[in-house]
Amino acid sequence: MIEMKRTVFAIACLGLLWSAAPGWAHHSFAAEFDENKPVKLHGVVTKMEWINPHSWIHMDVKGDDGKVVNWSIECGSPNTLFRRGLNKDSLPVGTEINVDGYLAKDGENKANGRDVTLGDGRKLFLGANPDADK
């Protein structure tokens, strides 16, 4: 992927800015989230939205002051996950998760979930299954 990205970047310099190139993400996460504002969240899932073009995990996070705040975490596209047999019940309400991401630029409680792990540290949604490619 890294090599692919390099290629994408190299082509971008040559003019892909102007073309509709087959993309790796539907839209620019960088337009939405701030690279200078990394955020780490720990909490429980309140809702998982398996919607296109991007899925969203909603979670309750308890702050240092004991106040509970609901956060929304943007993830990748869910079509693939449906095809792999995952569905809306795959991340049940109440599941403890950690999110390592970047804060939304508009100041709302939203983040880009670049790294999501379960409460016990196991990675969530990491690694494709080559056998799935039939």
Next chain:
Amino acid sequence: MMVRFLGIVLLGLLPAFGQNWTAPRTSDGHPSFEGIWTNKTITPMERPKDLGDKAFFTPEEAKAYTQAARERNNKDQRGGGVRDVLYAYNDFWWDSGTKLLSNMRTSIIVDPPDGRIPPLTAHRLAQLQEQAEAIKIRCKQPGCAIANSGQLSPSDKPEELDLMTRCISFGTVVPMMPSAYNNDYQIVQGPGMVAIDTEMVHDVRRIPTDGSPHLPPSVREWIGDPRGHWEGETLVVDSTNFKGETRVRGGDENLHLIERFTRTGPDTLLYQFTVDDPTAFTKPWSGEIPMTKTEGPVYEYACHEGNIGMKDIIAAAKADEKKAAEQAAGKK
């Protein structure tokens, strides 16, 4: 001699010919392409430069390339900085394939022989540079952000966002090119018409095969105006009338796309295309993908139905503009 020549030409045109297999027929007697097909693959669009003039992988090279691609796509994405924000997700979220195309080519592009898209014309480059300059000037003001291309781009009005963010096109339909996911196509045929439902993002290409002419030049379409005709076992599709914004690999509205669909076996549909856009590219370029039959269904994408991201992008740009205005007011 002439007969022999014609025979060779026919063999070249009809990959199914001589393979002791005939495509099933639709009720009107044409080859049937009906079904769901996929073009997902790790075969790159363009041949990596380090492969030079090597057009095909050996079995050993194919194995090594496949393994490397799978590891690369599956790894935890940690590019650092803005790259982490742009490309946070690995192959678990995508479905870009884990196999090379069955033709064992080192690139989807087969012509020019170097397997790479030819350079843009000086005229087109100048045009694009002019547009880039305008964006650069515009982006001295707040309300711009880095797009997936890695370039700064306006993001404070919906009509300024790229076609992908606007859910108009992901650039995977003309020509039909594999992308990160949703690489499935359902073909349905009826008398005088072939329709291709493309999973990315929602387009249905309706291809008349009734001999009707192209639309008048004043009518432009995002995915062009396709007209099909049969050449034996092959459906040839000729598309013109593109909108300038379609920009196939930096191309313009003069794009003339020629595509050929041929069944080469029970589970294979050979897709060949030529991009001819003389005002944009220094020469035409062609590619081919043996598409394979796959299980359905083709999922609905409903790109805008859940497009919270687009609202957030605009909200972020507005927040950026507000901050800049407040700072300017504070200085006064």
